[in-house]
Amino acid sequence: MTIADALTFAQTQLSRFEQPQYEARELVGSLLGLTASDLMVKEGILLTPQQDRELKEWLNQRANGVPLAYLSGVKGFYKHEFIVERGVLVPRPETELVVETALARSREKRLRKIADLGCGTGCIGLSILSEVPEADLWCLDISIQACGVAAKNATKLNLDEHVFVLNVAVERWKPKHALDLIVANPPYIPLGDTRVQKSVHLYEPHEALYSGADGLDALRVWTQKSAEWLTKGGLFVCEIGAGQSLQVGAIMAEAGFTKIETARDLAGIERVLSGVMTHG
Numbered sequence: 580m581t582i583a584d585a586l587t588f589a590q591t592q593l594s595r596f597e598q599p600q601y602e603a604r605e606l607v608g609s610l611l612g613l614t615a616s617d618l619m620v621k622e623g624i625l626l627t628p629q630q631d632r633e634l635k636e637w638l639n640q641r642a643n644g645v646p647l648a649y650l651s652g653v654k655g656f657y658k659h660e661f662i663v664e665r666g667v668l669v670p671r672p673e674t675e676l677v678v679e680t681a682l683a684r685s686r687e688k689r690l691r692k693i694a695d696l697g698c699g700t701g702c703i704g705l706s707i708l709s710e711v712p713e714a715d716l717w718c719l720d721i722s723i724q725a726c727g728v729a730a731k732n733a734t735k736l737n738l739d740e741h742v743f744v745l746n747v748a749v750e751r752w753k754p755k756h757a758l759d760l761i762v763a764n765p766p767y768i769p770l771g772d773t774r775v776q777k778s779v780h781l782y783e784p785h786e787a788l789y790s791g792a793d794g795l796d797a798l799r800v801w802t803q804k805s806a807e808w809l810t811k812g813g814l815f816v817c818e819i820g821a822g823q824s825l826q827v828g829a830i831m832a833e834a835g836f837t838k839i840e841t842a843r844d845l846a847g848i849e850r851v852l853s854g855v856m857t858h859g
């Protein structure tokens with residue numbers, strides 16, 4: 580089978596997904612280590628028997644719901660491509676709103692010290708750091724695997740001189756310096772929520788998804804800790820689940836945050852809350 584045949588075959592096999600042509604290009608490209616334009620230039624080249632077998636295996640896994648990024652090993656987020664591995668949450672497009680909000684609300688400030696709580700791939704913190712490269716970033720995650728991937732991404736983006744990846748629970752961290760900006764996409768789904776997509780529940784790490792009976796266990800603690808760690812005037816920006824805005828807004832106000840703002844994602848859902856620590 581040639582590369583052109585492989586692309587057509589993959590597209591047919593993936594026809595039940597939203598973007599079969601895009602998925603086919605991502606899969607065949609990752610399998611062969613080729614970019615989209617290389618695939619076109621080299622479309623007449625034959626796959627080896629092993630590549631042929633691997634492609635069929637990947638298509639089989641994708642058909643069973645394995646997220647595309649776990650097969651291709653990468654996911655585009657904000658302005659960069661991030662390495663993704665199984666066991667680490669795949670960055671979501673709506674999370675880019677955390678980055679956009681943090682940058683927009685920090686425009687007038689000089690950011691020196693930033694923390695990304697529950698960093699996963701590091702997509703939020705590293706995206707921000709790449710816009711303010713003179714700052715330092717602490718990336719925390721309870722998952723050793725996530726820490727490994729975040730460190731790889733820091734290197735890939737040439738930012739590792741300013742990044743400290745810590746395999747520690749937010750509850751246990753004791754930062755040595757006050758922080759100017761804290762960003763977080765905590766786990767916020769209530770345990771046992773049956774609305775979660777089957778493939779997400781089956782393949783993505785549960786510590787990245789679920790947090791207590793109402794989904795707010797992590798948000799309560801992380802908000803409180805952020806209030807303690809921020810400088811006066813420091814900014815906290817967090818992602819929340821649909822319908823959690825009032826409760827999380829109250830948690831933030833209780834912790835001492837002011838100028839609390841809500842941002843909606845492209846689906847019109849209140850997705851990101853941010854607030855300023857004025858009592859610091």
Ligand SMILES: C[S@@+](CC[C@H](N)C(=O)[O-])C[C@H]1O[C@@H](n2cnc3c(N)ncnc32)[C@H](O)[C@@H]1O
Nearest residue numbers: 670697698699720721722748749764765766787
């Ligand atoms: C929703 S994921 C977000 C990952 C990444 N920031 C993103 O937006 O794609 C939440 C992350 O928090 C981590 N996590 C869960 N509980 C934690 C805790 N108590 N302390 C530190 N990290 C935690 C999980 O391992 C997971 O990587």
